[in-house]
Amino acid sequence: MERGHESCHTTLTNFSDFDRCCMKRALALAWRGIGKTSPNPMVGAVIARDGRIIGEGWHRRYGGKHAEAEALGAGPAAGGTLYCTLEPCCFTAPDKHQPPCAELVIKSGIRRAVIAGIDPFGRVNGAGIAMLREAGIVVETGLCAEAEAELNRGYHTMQRQGRPFVHLKIAQSLDGRIAAPEGASTKVAAGDRWITDTAARKIVHRMRAEYDAVLVGRGTVLADDPELTVRLVRGQNPLRVILDSRLGLSDGAKVLGLPDREKTVVVCDQAAPDRIAKLRGMGVEVICLPGLPLGAVLDALGARGVRSVLVEGGSRIFSSFLREGLWDRITVFIAPIILGDGVSAVSGLGIGTIRDALRLGNVSFRRVGDQLLFEGNHVYGNC
């Protein structure tokens, strides 16, 4: 990792407008793989020569051709420049489906390579760049590095922190309530069905399509009976994860009866074997984790190739992730309604003074209809 950071900073040069344009194109291509490449990263590549783009490619799905190979497949690239959003891979392994891209790049006669992000994966992490340089290719890094870090935030978090990227999504009233006093959740609000309106929920569906998994607690399933699928926009359904310590979910819950129910995972603490067998018989995956520690839940998801998790509630789940520091980003939709009483979005964090408050970094605000969309990131010590 350190090597990656170093080379990123030491080779920052003055890039031309054409360089920027090509890298932006490569990033746009990379985004096309959203929801389909995990546990691999999304990658885009562009090949240019004489001020013209002559090849393009992206990693379309896990196990598929790598972006560089696709772009090089477009025709002779000798003497050209490769723009790649992530450092080309440089190793072979029994479980790796594709040949090392660095070798393909060298064979193609590419003269210069511009790379946005360093691949933090242990067997690459600067070695791909070193391989290109040893072959005489001019390599420049760091162009649009932040955009690449955002694109692959799940992949990078997994490599650096050993767990998926965790994003909490909260829909609340102006006074921080996610459910009315009677406990009937977000459905009871201002004469409407939800705290937030369709425009906000469309954004949530887009977020779901960008994440490998969505996670909720049993209480949210009982109160809202959500499908946790992508319906209001086009996109892939993420894995649906429900934390239900005693498997008290009703068999009639929508999330257990969806056509793609192999994408529903229920994580329990301990439960009667016949209950587990019943759920498995319905086609739902059941994982038992004694004590249901969130770190172990994230490990289990990571082992299934999940690199990013969108946490959609409820209060106890949000509070647990915050208390344990297992989060990276929070998005809060704030609706112009006041409930006065009801369920707080978060509680019981054990914070006694303002000084100890969790303070978010890199914050942004946006208006969505008559709601406010607030977003902020976890600030890690001294980073």
Ligand code: ZN
């Ligand atoms: Zn590759």
